[in-house]
Amino acid sequence: MKWIKKDLQQFIQAKEFVDTAIVPLLPFQLSNDASLEKDAFQSEALSVFLRELEKELTGRVMLAPNYHYVKTADKESELDRIGKWIDDVQAQPFRHVFFITSDSGWKKNEQALPGTMIWLPVTGGESDQGTMQTVIREHVQEVSELIRSYWKDDSKS
Template sequence: MYTMKWKKSDLHQYVNAKEYVDTIIIPLIPFQLSNDSVLEKDAFQREVLVAFSYELEKELTGRVLLTPNYNYLKSSHKDQEIVRINSWIDDIEQQPFNHIFYVTFDSTWKKNEQGMRGTLLWLPGVSDGTLQSNEMHSIIRSNVEQVSELIRSYWKD
């Protein structure tokens, strides 16, 4: 099996095996510099979500392609972001993907998920810690196991 992240060698493998890769994962990551009080928390959550996404892709190797992160301003209106996300999906749907999953710690997407083409997987955020700690690795691993089981349930349908 091989991993499929958004890099040249992985995309070469994807093109040669796309009939087996039917699922895409899009990490949704907020960004803002306007509020100093949450900069570190937001940066830490980004680090954790990226690590989680890589681990999830590795767990589901062979059937999943991990896109580049979808970055957006935290203060932006979600209805505008949904238009932008759906333009990504228009392009993605040119390939044979049957399942589209968004992963995020940002709970504000839940109120707008009906406009998204795909399945939103909201994870409770981690506000503090160290990415290298055993505890954080354990949290990420536990979330990967639960989410990968959920994604596999979609494959059975």
């Protein structure tokens, strides 16, 4: 389910089945001309990936709105703001929270995130559309399997 009216109406009716929230972490920075295109490409690629992932896991996941932050901001200072987001998210029956980003800067603060971080290395931007779709599809399959492994662990307990 996505953060759109139609899906949220369904969520309200079936929230006992939707136990996983996915929060996209997206950097934003206009002040560095040298990285604008690369940053925009990473954001676009991540958005395509997230749409495909949500389709793959429909019925069990809620794709939260994008969490935007200034790329040069101190990640530790962002943790407080993220914590407030997740406090609100966990007021619903979400058992799992996954943060998905292409910003490797989060790796140093991964343990402090109130959920599981998935880092997707997005590079390039010069590839053809077919190659890009193939790579995204492979990532979707791998991340879907990872998320499902958390669900399987739930059923064992």
